Every structure is written in structure tokens, then in C-alpha cells.
Amino acid sequence: MNTTSAQTSRAASEKSALQFLLHGGSDNEFPALSSTISEINKIVASESESTSRLTKTILQDVALTNRLLKLVNTVSYGQFGGKINTISKAVVILGFETVRNVAMTLILLEFLQNKSQAASLKDEVIASFFAGLVASKLSAGRNVRDSEEAMICAMFQNLGKLLATFYFYEECQEIAQLVSQDLNENKAAHQVLGISFNDLGQEIAKSWNFPDRLLVGMQSLANERIKKPYSELDSLNVTSNLANELCKIAATSSTTDKDKALKQLITRYSTAVAIDEKQLSKALNEGLEEISVRAGILNLPTAHSPLLKTISQWNGHVEDAAPSTKDDGMLGITPLDTAVEAASDTESARMDPEAILSAGIQDVTNTLVVEFNLNDILQMVLETMYRGMRFNRVLIFVRDGKTNTMRARFGFGAEIDRLLPKLQFPISFEPDVFHVSMEKGVDIVIEDVAADNITSKIPAWYRGAVPAQCFLLLPVMINGKAIGLFYADMEAANSLQVSQRQLSLLRTLRNQAVLAIKQKQ
Template structure:
């Protein structure tokens, strides 16, 4: 027969056990419900201690506090009867999950704060808040339990110098013997939130006294130093809550909870109350910074846009930024080798060549388009967001088509302006999904998109996107091109930049009517659109329709290159119906001429694999790069362009860890690194310089003898003495290659490439021959420059 406690509680199983007692799952036979029974081992004072907890918890009735049902004594041991919560403690959840998602961690602490705010209002402090004393129900709701050392606000510590609680979470004033106060609970919760978002306690040690000392005297490490996803605002809340002085913390639990709620999701209250476009933008940027994916997206686009130095350095920085992303490099090279870019001069095998041939601005705009597509197409709210991405991408392609033969400097620039014109809507769909749904509902009720967005967000999608674009360092020209035009009639342009803006708006409006109007209204819709732009641009309904049709085919080509599935897009299905053109209806030669597939040679196919394939064949990449350099040498060229093409080809082809070129500086008397690609290259470059004066090391040996040198292991007994100290201080690479650039028996430059591990410089004779050919092309370029 199962054990009965108190004559009515049938013990089913043990839930947990500690030094002071155990917790059991039991059945209340009188009320036919499951309960949790907390017992203490019998001993002097045990009943008094448990009854003290019972009296405290009996006063507390809150959805975030585990409810107390009864108290009693069984066989000399006291017990408490609590509501049974199906779930697990937050401590167990942490062990299983590690670091919690930031939003989830904040939600949990907000629930606990609601309970603590209520308890404080009843004059009760918990004083042992920690993950082990928080239950998470099966529905995820946090509930506070174990008020075993709780006391009223007016109570003093029973024993002088006695410290109750768990060391990692005890407030400094308690450690100092000043007695607890309500803000002591806030300190504990701040320490708990710190642990939830970083995965580890703020202060941890095997020595209890060390923990207490550090808690009382040493500032905790910033949470963002342990988890970069913790943004400045949340970090500020955490650090305020764990301030050493009670008066520096939040005034009460309600104030701390409000700060976290405002951080978690202030958009409805903040936006509906203020309708301030600036606050909306600031909130969006804050929310984006709190996401793990924003920093990478933002820094990459910002870095590309910040490249504003001299033309040679700009090309180098842009190439370096793109080469950091293997997938981006491959997609960009595939894209620029389609017929769409045929006017620029044939095959392009390196990013450096793309910059030379297509121009700095074009490569930048193509790269930013690819980055945004990569960022958004696989995100949450997948179905709607993917469709928004595809519709924006398609609008960009239409803008490029409409630019042909008009007063537009760069069709690809029109494409990126047209696509990024919808940036605000794209980001809102991702970061403000519920609000974007409300905007859509208002549109269905008759509001314009601008009016609906103003009601919900306090700012139009377009203005929001432009604000983010400025934050990403977009040049003024692109921002102007993104502007949305209003009015019944568009005015005539007063220059090329206004023509760009007009074309971008025309493309977007053409896509909008094609995606929303019935095919029966096609003729009248196209006529209305033509009339709206009649003063600004000369175009017929047939030309508009043809631009749309051609863009459908171009989208199919680019989608294939960029791994975007546009075939299932509801938007494109509507476009296809409205247009009456299906890609499969096109003849093979039409599709091929559009895509440029027949113009892509074997070398390109080998050099640039599809997503998910193995890395490119080294010899194919090296050979293609040699062809790039050869073609450039016979044209007007700059020396820096050639050197960068050579360096990039070596780096990509051989997948080196780091690749750079030293150039002789006679005035300074040194060989100094000039260009480079690879890991931490910006940190390494300033360290890669050494005196021209001879020293008995491999670098001077290569220069003195004009010898190509491969070092397999810098720690090898036969070579260790030949590795200079400056090199050991600069990098930890164990193998490297040196290819000197000799003119008139003097080393003018020196190519360097390395691998992190020893014996990793596996270069075949054929590959070494191709690397030497590239080096010799650099020699030729230098000789031409020197006359």
C-alpha cells in the first residue's frame, strides 16, 4: 500500500531530494488532484521553519507563484502541500538548453518580476531567487517557489552575520551585513537574467568565499563580452539591476519589469502613442541590433559603402570585403558572366577584374543586392517574407530593363534602387510581422499603403527604408533613387539622377499593378500608368508590357544562379497570369541567349561551383585568373589592378589562409605589405614589414637568390633558426610560400601565402607552375610601369 502523508496525500513518486528534505508527487484523495509535497527531516526548529514559510506563502496568491494548499506534520516531520506544476525548473532548462534566446530570457524574468512585485507589495522579500527556484510550466510560464528564507520587509536577520541564500545571487548589502531590502531581490534577478543570456553565472568559482567577495566588490564582466547578441539596451538594464549599491538599482520590481517589457516589445505602445518616425527608426535599428543576424548584415553592407578612399584602395577594399564570403564571391562571378553584363567585355574570373571591367559602383550594387537577398530569403515568416523578397527583386530587374536606352548611367544601379525602395517593407515584415499584418488589413479595408503604415508605425515603409539605408552608409545617389514619388502626374526630370528616381518608381508601380489588377483591366491599367508618367518619360503601353515579359525570363535566370525558388511565389504566379508569358513557353535559344549559359566556358563552370558543391578546382581557378590578367595586360590598365588580380587568383585558387604582397620601399628602407586577403588581414598587414638590410632568414634568402621557397613547418629543427622574430610575433601560421618578384636581379616585391597548420602547403608541380606564371605576369606589369 502506498504511503499516506497526513492521512489524505498518497505519495506517487519522489520529485527531488536535497540535504534538508525531499519533494514528492502525491495524490490528494479528498479533492482528487495531484500535489507536490515538500518535507523536511525532523529536528529541532524544523516545524517552526516550515510553518514560517507556510504563513508567508499563504498570503501570496499570484499566477506566477506556486500556490500553497496545506501544511502539517507527518511522523514527526513537517510538510507543505503545494500545487503540482507539470514542467521543469529553470535550472534544469538551462542545463538542457544552454544560453536562452534573449527574448525568451527576458519574458521569463518579466514573469518572475510580476510575482516579486506582488510579493513586495505584501511586504515579503524572497531572498533566494535563482534558476532552481523558478518552475517553468509545460506551457512555458515561470512560477516562483521556495520562500523558505523569505522574510517581511521589517524583519532583521535572525542571527548576526548570518548569510542565507545561494552565493552567486546574494546582493552585496547582505554580504556586507547591512541586511536585505526589496532591491536585494532585484539584484538576484539581474544576476539570473545575466546567466540566462550568457549561459554562465556572472560570478562563479569553486570557492564560496571568493564568490561572495567578488559579488560584493568586483564589477561583473559586461554580458555582451560573453554573448555579442546582448545589445547595449539590454546590457544597460542588466548592469543597472546588479549595481553594487542598492540605490543605483531600479526603484522597485515594477520599474525593472517595465524596462524589460519596453525592451522586449515596446512597438505597440511606443509607436501608437508617439507616431514619431524617428523613434520608429531608432526602435527598428535597436531590434535589428538585438538579432544575431543583423550585425553581420549591417557590417558587411556598411563596410562596402564606406569604401571612399582613392580609386585603387577602394577597389582593394571592396574586393577584400566580398572575398570574405565564399558564397557571395561565387554568386557574384556567376551573375556578372551572364549576357546581362555582356557589354562589359566577356568572361570575368576574379572580383578584381569585375571591379576593373564593370566599375566600382556596379560591383558594389550587385554585391549589396546579393547580400540582402541572402539575408532575407530564408528568414522567419518564411512564406510572406520570401514573396516580398522575390517581388522586390523582380521590381529591380524591371527597373534595369526600363533603364535601357534612357538617360540612366547604370542599369544595375537602377536595379538596386528599385529593390531597396522596398527595404522598409521587407524589414518590417521580418521585424514587425504583426504590425505589417495590421497594415495589410488596413489596405484591404481601403487605406493606401502609406496611410496604413503611418497609422500603425507612424512612418511610411519608404521613409523607414531610407532611414535604414542612411544608417548603412548608402551614398546620397542611391538614397535619392529610392525615394517614392507622389502626385497624379510625374514631372519631367531635370537631370540624370531624377531620371533614375523616375525609372525606379515606374518599375515598382508597373509591378504593383501587374500583381494586383485583373487581366481584364490590363489595357486600361497600362494606359493609366503611361499617362501618369507621360511628362517624365516617353514610353508606350507595349514597351511597358515587353519590359515586364523580358524581366520574367531574366528573373528565372538570376533565380537559378542565386538559388532562389521563384516558381512557387504567389506574386510571380499573378505576374505570369497578367503577362500571359510563361518561361517554359520560350524557345531554348531564347532562354539561352537571355541567360548567357552558352557563353559560359568550361573554365568558369569549374571555377565557380553551385551552392553546396565542393570548392573550385585550384588549377581551373589559377588558369582562369591568368587569362584575366593576360587580357588586362593588353588593355589600358593600372598596376594596382594587375597586382590585385594576381593576388586574388592565388588566394582563391589555392584556398590559402592568408595571401599578401610585400613591396620595396627604398625611402623607408623596408619591405612592407601592400595588399592582402584572408584571415585578420587588416591586423596582420601593419606587422608584415622588415628591413631591406640583409639578415640570415628565409625572407632575405628568397630576395637575395630570387628563390621560390616553400616552408612546410616553421618549427622544423632545420629551419627554425631561419624564421625571423617579427614573423613569429605577427602570425601563428606554420607553413608558408614565398615568390619573389625580381627585376634586374633585385627583388621589387614578394608574394607571400600561408596555411595555419604545418605540412598543409600541399602544392603540386602543376599548381606551382601556375603560381609562378601569375608571379611572372606581375613582373611584366611592373616592367611596363617602370618603362
């Protein structure tokens, strides 16, 4: 066992598992995980928060951003139509809650995979995710409003056990020993950890600001016969539990006992849900197919998963024929196109700036031809600039007729929430670069704010608020009048490297903003 596991196991004996985790565990990663998930849930729960706030939180993690965009463009989300290239559009099209659910799944999986060295621990992660996929399949056509919610509830039902496995490995071995002696797993966990796996997961989820719906949906049902659900929320909880129990049966019972095990499961849930063996088997097969689609995006090591192999064989799932190992002269040699494709997948976080800019332009174009919210368009434009050019921060100034000022409206990047309230200036002309850009309708790049020929043209309000040493300005002109101003910066002087092609794409994005504003006037 590694040093971290030993430290956490000793810590668990000194105070309860729950308190240990609520106080940050033994590393810096768990508090960061907790903070991110908690912040996302707060934003979604608030009626006053905007698309911008949720987008900002997700964009802080480049890997999360890229994986989320990949995932929402799989066939699973095909019902929403069209390709989604920005987080801003994902929030608009899919909705706050769906994006929240996808993001939380990705964040937890990434965290748990980083924690799991042993193959058995990796299978615990795969088991939870697979149960979630099966729940989403079982929810189809039933009284469950959102299949993505069913997936989250089924997956996070195992949260307590997963966290205990990774932080209290020795104690979990002791719990497993007690379970092998026919002690109920939750009772065994309470005996060893001072809290059941179910309660541990619930309390951590509460600290992460999970909404009540998800907390109820992920509750374990302990009754011998499951009661009839009297609400949609009850149905969500039943679906979550049914999926987990089905997956556990498929993973632990023999193929010879399959019919008996399924009949027992159907009998247990007969009052709550009308389902037969064929439908259960179909949900498992569809889950196996779905996890193979998502595995590459999520970096899940499913190819050699003992768990998935067992479930596949148990359910009679037909797998693709294994590649031949016959030496045809290419054994051990990787074709160039295969190597290039693999490299492309692993380096998705470093996508070509022009590809990101072009994809964002397509997102805006597709949104402009339907009914749209102007703020959503402006956020898509800003996000595309930010991700594509890897600016330190981007924002847009908007003309405020009441105060006769240009005010920073919203943006993305470093310290943006702190800076936005500070960034405003009078519209009346001053001989500085901001007014020159607006007065003449000219795009401006300042490579070094401290350069002798520039320093006098940098206004005091800017120097006092922003530490960036270089920036660019793209005015938004309507009928010869500046009604907005896009701003993007980098921390170090002379670090804004913008090619002619990239500048052309940035101008296209600005022009799309102009078109959106004109359409709304």
C-alpha cells in the first residue's frame, strides 16, 4: 500500500471518516474537487446566476472543458441537434442542470482515476459509471424526467464507498472481511468507519451543495420489497437502485444462476416498476455499448476491465471480434495514420487555435439563425476568443447611456470577477488607446504598455486595475458609433502572437457580435 493510503488509514482511526474528508483529507486534491463541484451546484441552484458564471467555472479547467465538449457531441446527446463547440452554447442548448450533471461526472471520474493505482480500484470507478449508464437506459419511457439525472444518482449512490476505498483502503479491506462473514455492508462500514457507506456519500454530497433531488435519488433502498413510487422523484430513486442492483448481480452471480437472479430482482421491484428479463438484459447491453463510446473521451481503461468482461459474458453481449495476433509483417509496428490519430486524441487540450476559433464561429452562426439571447451570443464570442487564443483574460465593454460610460459587462479569465467592477471609463474623448480605437473604429494591439511611445496613451484607470502588459482592442461599431469594445490581454509584454489568419477569425467573431446586436435593435 502506498504512503498516502497508510496516512489516511491512520487518520481514520483518529477521527471519523466523514470528518476527515470534510476537513480536506490528506492532500490538496480533495478540497479542490469539493470546491469545484460545490461552486457548480451553487450556480445551478441560484435563480440569479447567468450562463456566464457556469461557463467561467468550467473554463478554469482546460481538460474538463475539452472532455465536456467531446462528450456532449457524442450520439448520446444527438437529440439536441448540431455540433456544440463552446461551453456557452452547451449551457444554452442542454440547460444548466444537464451541463452540471455532465461536468460533475467528468470531475469525479478524473479525480478517482488519478487516485486509483490498483486495477481493482479502477474497476470500482468503472462499476459506478457503468451503473449510471444502465440507470439512464432504464429510465427511458418511465416516470423519470431526465435520464442524465438518473445516471448521476446511480453513479453517486456509490460515492461513499468509492471515497472510502481510496482514502481508507485498510479499513475497507476489514469491511470486506466482515461482509464475507454475512454482515450487511453498510453495518460493517459503520462498525469500522463510524458511518455507513450510504451516509458517508450523502453527507459529502450535502457538503458539495447537491440539490435535494439528487440527494433523494441517490439514497440506497434497503427494504426487502421495493414500495410503489408515488412521485417522479420516487421513480428516480427506484431507477437508481435498480440499476446498481442489476449491475451487482451481473458482476457477482454465475451465468447458471442468471435466470434465478433476475427473477429475484424482478420480484423485489415488482410493486415499484413493471419490467422483465428482456428489458433488464437490453439495458445492460446498451450500457456496455455506451461505455465503449465514452471510454476514450473519459480515459476510462475499459478495454481490459475484468468487471465489464464478466458482465458482458454473463449477459451474452456480443463483442467485436478481437484483432488477429498473426504476424503479417506488421506485428509490433504502428501505422503512421494510427499514431497521428492517437496523438491527436491525447493532445486535445492543445488544439489548433484556428480550429477552435472556426468552431466557435460556427456555433455563433448556427445560433444566429434561430431565436437567441444577445448575452448568450456575446458570451460564445468571448469564450471562443479566450479558448482559441489562450488569452489571459477577455471581456467586453458596453456603452452605458445612463452614465455616459463604457463598462465591462462580462468576460473570462484571470481575476475576472474582481476586475469587472473596476473597469469603466467615460465616453467623452481622451487621447488614450481606448478612445482612439472607439473614435476611429480601428483594431489596436498594444505590445508593451511600458514602451516609451505608448506609455502616455495608457489611461490611469487601466494601469491601476489591470496588471497585463499587452492587450488588443476590437471596437463594436454600429452606424459609425462604438457601442461596445472587445478587450483581450496577456500578462507579459510582447506575448500577443496573433497571425493574420487568427486576426481575421477574431474580426469575424467581432462582426458576428455586431450582427447579433443589429438583429436585436
